[in-house]
Amino acid sequence: MxxxxxxxxxxxxxxxxxxxxxxxxxxxxxxxxxxxxxxxxxxxxxxxxxxxxxxxxxxxxxxxxxxxxxxxxxxxxxxxxxxxxxxxxxSEAGQKIRKALNSEFAQKTGETLNKGLDAVHNAVKANSPEELIKLLVKIFGFCLGAFVLFVFGYLIVNLGTSMIRGILPSIFGLDRIVPGSIKLLYIIIFAILVFSAAYNFIQNGTNKISKDIQPADSGETVDVTDGAPKKEAKKMNDTSVSTKLFDIFVFIIKICVVFAILPCIFMLIGTILAQGFLAAAVFMGYPAIGLCIGCLGVNVCTITFLIFVFKLVFGERREKNEA
Amino acid sequence: MNAQFKKGILELVVLISVTGRDMYGYELVSEVSKVIDVNEGTIYPLLKRLTNEHYFETYLKESTEGPPRKYYHLTEAGRIYTETLTAEWEEFYAKVEKFIRENARKG
Structure with a gap:
């Protein structure tokens, strides 16, 4: 490369x-x-x-x-x-979490794409079997990753929609139209993410790599010996790979979290309704106090989760204002 | 010269430079680097720190060439601090000097 x-x-x-x-x-x-x-x-x-x-x-x-x-x-x-x-x-980890959905992820994707293209180019140019085998292994790894992502996505989409299908009545095919449109919404969001990644890749795919490198430990400004640059380059390489993996990991988690909002909101509506009925039942003398408390617990958990997601998504903006 | 020596005394030299008259950043940096051979960049963070600690005040003044310059002015707190530092330095210097001379005689 x-x-x-x-x-x-x-x-x-x-x-x-x-x-x-x-x-x-x-x-x-x-x-x-x-x-x-x-x-x-x-x-x-x-x-x-x-x-x-x-x-x-x-x-x-x-x-x-x-x-x-x-x-x-x-x-x-x-x-x-x-x-x-x-x-x-x-606080790099914290920043990464906040930025994962925005530019950071997009830039890293750009870098990865860039590297991949370089690798393909080199392998074809060199025409050596070793390089080609390496490339094939990489492609296999990529496919495996894509498959895992797909399983994830499938789970999320179904979690989000099956619940709604259960709640909605089947008049006018409502139970099919609404989940279908939500699925479509998910696909659109995903497409937007991919497009923004591609856009960033075009904008600063090539020169990003050198810019992104953090200044190394700034202890003494001694002359760099022959061995040092190699060592440093290796170190940089390791960190960039690990941060990339971490970025992808954070991104997946974030998608899961954000996409879980919808079922969460529906569940909240459901449990609040149930809470009302149960409370009424308790006052009427039915032995439903345990269910009532359980329901309250679910409500609190769901609200906490929603607040957490809200903070995760909008936290960055607020922090900027404070600074 | 030992890097730690320089670092310790840099602050005093900067403060004394501004004692006589107000100076703008670059002027101050070139003045100080005449006395102590340091990387000029390291003086700017020091100026920032001394300003944050209210030993310096800054104000902008138009210059005949280029954009307005930021001048540094020593505050009363800065003046007292400079005196303390100077006294400390003199005491320290005298002690070390005495120590060196005594040991040189023994040797």
Whole structure:
């Protein structure tokens, strides 16, 4: 995969080669916890620094080079706000969960597609049996994954619709039309997700890989020895694979959770109704107090679940406002 | 020079530079890097921290060339802090100096 090799190889000397725009993007990304005015102010400082250096006759890259190690600068900037610089690494899982349905997932899908295309291209070009076997194994793995996803999807769709079919009366074929339209809705949502992934892939499929790489540990700015870049590249590779797997995992969970809303709402309506009847029955002297409490429990659970889903989906926006 | 030495004293040098007159970011950075050889980028986070701790105030001022510049002004708190740091440094320096001289004589 020549593209990948290039981006990893470039990584360890990234600081010297970084342009002003790249620096600004990195600052935007790593200082996203700060509010916008502060962040713009910080960016302005460095932009002005680079501008001044360039007016003294330096090239843009040299000007960025005078700043030293960008990772250290960002860490120290965060510390100036009493923020633990490793926060974005620690809460990465949390961010992933929130972003999984949006761009993160789409971008990763783009990357994966890109890699896959590279692999196919290489295998065909090399014309070597080993490469082809590797490719076949990969395709098999992909099909297996797709099958698992399909089983998942089947379960979700049926969970969502069979319940409704049970509730609805069979006049005018209502019990067939409503579940059918809900199935259609699910398919449309899925299609939208796939399209947004494809769109992101087209937009930043190729250059995303190099941009996405986090600055490595920013301890000392010692010269990089021959061994170091290889090691670092390997490390990056491992993390990117694991984050990708994690993304897919989170995505599946999220889909399950979100698609479970509908049956959940119906169940809630049902149990609230039942609650009313049961309460009435209790007051009329029937021994239904146990059922009544059970019903209440189900209600509370369902409401909690719905709130959880709501927070999961809309949590990101609120957090942004708070920051 | 030892990196830890530099880091410790950088703050004092920055504070003293601004004591006489207000300076804008780049001016301050080039002034400080004349005294201590550090990566210029590391001075900006320090300025941010000192501003957040209210030792500095900042204000924007138009310049003849380019966009307006952000000037740093030492506050009263900053002045007191600078004095404390200077005194600490002098005491520390005197002690170490004395220690070195005594041991040199023994050797």
């Amino acid at each position: 020549p593209k990948l090799k290039n981006s990893y190889g470039k990584m360890h000397e990234r600081d010297d080669n970084m342009t002003g725009t790249e620096l600004m993007e990195l600052l935007d990304k790593r200082l996203s916890i700060l509010n916008e005015t502060e962040r713009e102010d910080i960016k302005q400082d460095y932009a002005q620094h680079i501008e001044m250096k360039m007016s003294e006759g330096m090239t843009e890259e040299e000007a960025v080079g005078t700043l030293g190690d960008i990772g250290t600068i960002i860490d120290e900037t965060l510390m100036a706000y009493n923020i633990d610089p490793s926060y974005d690494k620690k």
